[in-house]
Amino acid sequence: MFKPGKRAGLVAARAMTATVLAACGDSSGGSGNELTLWHYEGPDSAMGVAWAAAIKEFERTHEGVTVKFEEKGFEQIQKNAQMVLNSDQAPDLMEYNKGNATAGLLSKQGLLTDLSAEVTKRGWDKLLTPSLRTTCKYDERGVMGGDTWFGVPNYAEYTMVYYNKDLFARHGIKVPTTFGELTAAMDAFVRAGVTPLSLGGKEYPAQQLLYQLALSKADSDWVRNFQTYTGDVNFHDDAWTYGATTFADWVGKGYIAKNSAGIDAESMGTAFMAGKFPIMVSGSWWYGRVQATVKDFQWDTVLWPGSDRTLGSSGNLWVVPANSPNKDLAYDFIDITMGKANQELLGNSGGIPVAADPAAITDPKSKTLIENYQTLVDRDGLAYYPDWPAPGYYDVMVSATQKLINGTASPGEALDELAGPYEENLANVGG
Missing domain, CATH: 3.40.190.10 (Periplasmic binding protein-like II)
Known part of the structure; x- marks a missing residue:
C-alpha cells in the first residue's frame, strides 16, 4: 500500500478532517x-x-x-x-x-x-x-x-409488514397472515399491474429483507454465531442460500421493482405513505410517522409471517x-x-x-x-441486524443486495461477497 510522506499525510489528514466536519x-x-x-x-x-x-x-x-x-x-x-x-x-x-x-x-x-x-x-x-x-x-x-x-x-425496535388495507380491499386481495398468503397476495398484485413491495436498495431496507428471508430458516444459535462469533458461520448454508435465492426470485417475479436499487429509505417510506404501494417491510421506527402522516387510507401491520425470528x-x-x-x-x-x-x-x-x-x-x-x-421478546425472536458484525459491513450488504436487484450477481456470488469481509473481520478479532 502506498504511504504518503509525513508532510503529505498531514496535509491529507487536515483536508479530510475539514471536509468531514463541514459535512x-x-x-x-x-x-x-x-x-x-x-x-x-x-x-x-x-x-x-x-x-x-x-x-x-x-x-x-x-x-x-x-x-x-x-x-x-x-x-x-x-x-x-x-x-x-x-x-x-x-x-x-x-x-x-x-x-x-x-x-x-x-x-x-x-x-x-x-x-x-x-x-x-x-x-x-x-x-x-x-x-x-x-x-x-x-x-x-x-x-x-x-x-x-x-x-x-x-x-x-423491530421490523414488520406494513400494509395498505384500502389497496388490498380495492383489488379483492386477502390481507396475509401466513407466508403463503403473503406470496399469494403479491402474485395477485403483480397480475393487477401493481408492484407489491415498496423497497429501498440504496440503503438499509433491501439488506434487511434479505436477512429476514434467511431468518425464516434459522434458529437462535445461527443468529448468535453470526452476530457474536460464537460458532461457525457458513454463508452457503440452507438459511443464507434460501434468503438470497428467494430475494432474487422476488425480483424476477416482479414483487420488487428493478429500479429499487437506486431508491433510498426515505423515498421507500414516503411512497408507501402516499398510497403508491400495498406493502412495506421495515421497522417500528416508521410507525409513529406513518401514524401521524397517513390520513387518506387505512393501514395496519403484522409480524413477519412464517418465522419465529425477525430483525430487532x-x-x-x-x-x-x-x-x-x-x-x-x-x-x-x-x-x-x-x-x-x-x-x-x-x-x-x-x-x-x-x-x-x-x-x-x-x-x-x-x-x-x-x-x-x-x-x-417472549419467544427470543429479536435477531439484531445483518450489517452489525463487521466494520464497513453495511456497505457490503448494500452492494450485494443491489446486485441481486440489478441481476449483476447470482445468489451464490452475492453470498460470496458477504462472506469475504465477515471472515476477514473474524480473523481480526481473534475468531
Missing part, C-alpha cells in the same frame, strides 16, 4: 452552560416527539443551560463518526447505531465514554431486559455482549463521546429520556418504550405495536 455542520463541543446534542430522528417520529419534550424538560430543570440540538442524517453520522469523535468537534451526546461495526468499533478505538458506573448509579440497567443490554455492552474487541457499558437505549433489538444508543466536555449534562439528559413521563409519551406516539407502564399506553395502534414486540 457534519459547524459544531463546537459546547460549554458548561450548553449541551450539544445530535440525533437523526424525524421530528414527527415517536423518538423525535419524545426527545423534543426531553429538551424542554432538561432546560426547565437546568437553569441557565441550553440544548444546542443539531439534526444529522443517519448516513452522515454512520460515515463520519470516527473522524468527528476523534476531534474537538464532538458533541456532548449523540444517537448512534448499535452493534459491532458501529458502537463496538468506536468503543474499541477509545472514542466513547465508559458508562458502566453511571448506568449502575442511575439504575438504567434495571430498566433494560437482558436482550436489550446485549447491544449496550462491548468487550475489548468491540464485540457486543461484553462487560462494559458504552451506550443506553431508551426505546426498542434495542433502539439506537445514546452514547457520550470521550471528548465530550459536558458529560454530567449528557447523563442528566439520558436520565430524562429514561423517565416515566418521557417513556409514556414515546409509547403513545408510536414508539416502543423500554420502561413505560403498559397501562399508560392508551393509543390502540401503539398498544398493538408494543404487544407484538413483547411477543417477539
